[in-house]
Amino acid sequence: MTLTVPSRLHPRLQRTTNVLVREWNRIGSQMRFYATTLGSIPDAVINYRTELLRLIAAMGLGTAALAMIGGTVVIVGFLTMTTGALVAVQGYNQLASVGIEALTGFASAYFNVRLIVPGTASVALSATIGAGATAQMGAMRINEEIDALEVIGIRSVSYLASTRVVAGVIVVIPLYCIAIMMAFLASRAGTTAVYGQGSGVYDHYFNTFLSPRDIIWSFLQSVAITVVVMLVHTYYGYTAHGGPAGVGEAVGRAVRTSMVVAAVEIVLITLAVYGQSGNFHLAS
Amino acid sequence: MVTVYRVTKPVRVMGGFFAMALDGMVLTFTPPFAWREYLLQSWFVARVSMLPALMMTLPYSVILTFIFNILLTEIGAGDFSGTGAAIGTVNQIAPIVTVLVVSGAGSTAMCADLGARTIREELDAMRVLGINPVQRLVVPRVLAATTVALALESAVTVVGLAGAFFFTVYVQHVSAGAFVTGLTTLTGIADVLVSMVKATLFGYAAGLIACYKGISVGGGPAGVGNAVNETVVYTFMTLFAINVIVTAVGIQFTVS
Numbered sequence: 001m002t003l004t005v006p007s008r009l010h011p012r013l014q015r016t017t018n019v020l021v022r023e024w025n026r027i028g029s030q031m032r033f034y035a036t037t038l039g040s041i042p043d044a045v046i047n048y049r050t051e052l053l054r055l056i057a058a059m060g061l062g063t064a065a066l067a068m069i070g071g072t073v074v075i076v077g078f079l080t081m082t083t084g085a086l087v088a089v090q091g092y093n094q095l096a097s098v099g100i101e102a103l104t105g106f107a108s109a110y111f112n113v114r115l116i117v118p119g120t121a122s123v124a125l126s127a128t129i130g131a132g133a134t135a136q137m138g139a140m141r142i143n144e145e146i147d148a149l150e151v152i153g154i155r156s157v158s159y160l161a162s163t164r165v166v167a168g169v170i171v172v173i174p175l176y177c178i179a180i181m182m183a184f185l186a187s188r189a190g191t192t193a194v195y196g197q198g199s200g201v202y203d204h205y206f207n208t209f210l211s212p213r214d215i216i217w218s219f220l221q222s223v224a225i226t227v228v229v230m231l232v233h234t235y236y237g238y239t240a241h242g243g244p245a246g247v248g249e250a251v252g253r254a255v256r257t258s259m260v261v262a263a264v265e266i267v268l269i270t271l272a273v274y275g276q277s278g279n280f281h282l283a284s
Numbered sequence: 285m286v287t288v289y290r291v292t293k294p295v296r297v298m299g300g301f302f303a304m305a306l307d308g309m310v311l312t313f314t315p316p317f318a319w320r321e322y323l324l325q326s327w328f329v330a331r332v333s334m335l336p337a338l339m340m341t342l343p344y345s346v347i348l349t350f351i352f353n354i355l356l357t358e359i360g361a362g363d364f365s366g367t368g369a370a371i372g373t374v375n376q377i378a379p380i381v382t383v384l385v386v387s388g389a390g391s392t393a394m395c396a397d398l399g400a401r402t403i404r405e406e407l408d409a410m411r412v413l414g415i416n417p418v419q420r421l422v423v424p425r426v427l428a429a430t431t432v433a434l435a436l437e438s439a440v441t442v443v444g445l446a447g448a449f450f451f452t453v454y455v456q457h458v459s460a461g462a463f464v465t466g467l468t469t470l471t472g473i474a475d476v477l478v479s480m481v482k483a484t485l486f487g488y489a490a491g492l493i494a495c496y497k498g499i500s501v502g503g504g505p506a507g508v509g510n511a512v513n514e515t516v517v518y519t520f521m522t523l524f525a526i527n528v529i530v531t532a533v534g535i536q537f538t539v540s
Contacts, residue, residue: 075517082524086376086531093535094371097470114351119344123384127516135509142505244403244505248396251512255388256336263343270347274354 033157033238034231040158041166048159055167059129060174076124076175077182083120084183087111088190092197104197105206108187112180113214114270121179122225122262125172126255130233133164134254137237138247146238161234168230169223176222180215221269225262232258301496304418308426308492311419318424325394325428330435333389337436338443340381345444346451348372353456365458366466369448374475378441379482379527386433386487387519391494394425395515398498399508407499417499426491433487437480478534485526490519 008014044052061071091107137160140146149156188206192199236254240246352368398421401407407417445467453460497515501507 075521078521079524082528085528089528089532089535090371090375094470110355111351115347123520127388127513127520131513131516132510135506135513139504139506139509243400244508245396245400247505247509248399248512249393251509251516252332252389252392252396255392255516256332256385259384259388260336260339263340267343267347267350270350274350 030235033161033235036157037161037165037231037234040155040162043155044158044162044166048163051159052163052167055163056170059132059167059171072128072171072175073178075128076121077178079124080117080120080179081182081186083116084108084112084186085190087116087183087187088195091187092191092195101195101197102201103205104187104191105202105204106209108184108191108202109206109210112183112187113210113218114274115266117176117180117183118218118221118225118266119263120183121172121176121222122229122266123259124179125168125175125226126229126233126258126262129168129171130229130258131251131255133168133230134233134237134240134251135247137161137164137234138240138250141238141240142243142247157238161231161238164234165227165230168226172222172226176219179222180218217269217273221266221273224269225265228261228265229258232261297500300500301492304422304496304499305492307418308423308495311416311423312427314419318420321420322424322428325425326431329386329390329394329428329432332393333385333432333436334439336389337381337385337440340385341377341440341444342447344377344381345369345373345447348377349448349452350456353452353458357456362456362458363462364466364469365452365456366463367469367471368466369445369452369463370467370469370471373444373448374441374471374479375531377444378437379479379486381440381444382433382437382483383486383490383520383523383527385436386429386490387494387516387523390429390432391490391515391519392512394429394491395494395498395512396508398425398495399501399511402499402501403504403508422495422499425495426488429491429494430484430487433483433490434480437483441476441479472538474534474538478530478538481534482527482530485530486523489522489526493519493522 059072061073087108088104091111092101092104095101095103095107137146140160146156146160149159184206188199188202191197191202233254236250236257240250242249349365349369349372352372353362353365356362356365356368401421407421410417410420449460449463452458452463494515497511497518501511503510
């Protein structure tokens, strides 16, 4: 028996509309997940305190093979150390080419705080605690552990996602301090020990131009980035599908998305904080 | 015995990685070369990394020019904003964005794909059929990552400079001619070449790490997830280290 199905009206138009509607719905459900996650933070802090503490410990020290090389602390420290050294290498030589290498200390105080540390920290966090969260939650979703949580009456979003967002924010506070210390130390060591600038010259310009207010803004910027990065990563982990390959793919997609979102966020916060005037006073 | 096994594990992982890297290097020049796989993988890596690369370059180059321009306007050298944009974009932003995208987008996808094949025992099946998985799967992937990283770096540089141009000229009102003239004040062909060498090395290293983590996966869905996570972390660490070293070496040739 052959069945005849009449062709649909405007097939191409319908297909395009369907794609658009699906994307729109996906963005909507993503937003709803973020709102639920942020909304259930009090619930997570009150009811799931043990899980929260366990996650803070796990995120700070790293899990599995990452713990072997020293965990999140060492990774973040190492990445910011290399970018700090970059200030010494690029800054010193580039400034020397126009004869003002004395200002390398200024470059360290200015670029490290405003751009390099928030940027590097966001990338490092997304790679370590963010991707780790996606991998764990994705594996839970594939093994149907998240459904099991719902069945035994645990609110999965607040138990899994909200706790991770809170834990990420708590962990980033000491991590940011390590990051900025490593960046400053690497810039100073590179300039004074490797390129042989007098440490007094370096320290003078560094201390003159290091503004505490900039550091506080840079710190708040890092906290804001962490919230967004953790939200993106938990969403992709929570909605992982398609077997073992699906988990890997979800991790990749989460890293990609969170890096783009973090970059946009850094720009928006920087433009909002420093504005047109630049909040920078050379003379004073 | 168990402790000895556990303590020597990192050493064995490193050994396995270098063994695979050597195998890959030798097999690159041993026919037959898997052309089809190479083209498919190049297209695949390019597809997953093009959009994130462009989306990340624009914010970073805009913010760098913004921060540079605050400084330059303060000392009355706004005309030189092009110079700052060129130094920042060509020497640092372009290679670093390429690093982030190649490891964050390209190598994660590659590791997830290979990891899933390992879990499904496809690689063992290939070995049984007498096909070397390193030759058939790893070599084309590593070369694809290298090719795409190089191509991506060029695209990222152009897009970054264009973004900086529009931001400086239309938002911060520096004259367009001054910006364009300033571009080549301190940045020349040597900087572009160093930047391209960096991108090539990044692509090669990221491809090798992703493939090694992919073919040594174990333990179901959680294993694949962890392998991808480790890939991102290890590639970031390796590539940032390569970046500092190549910058330090390259700057001896570029800055006179």
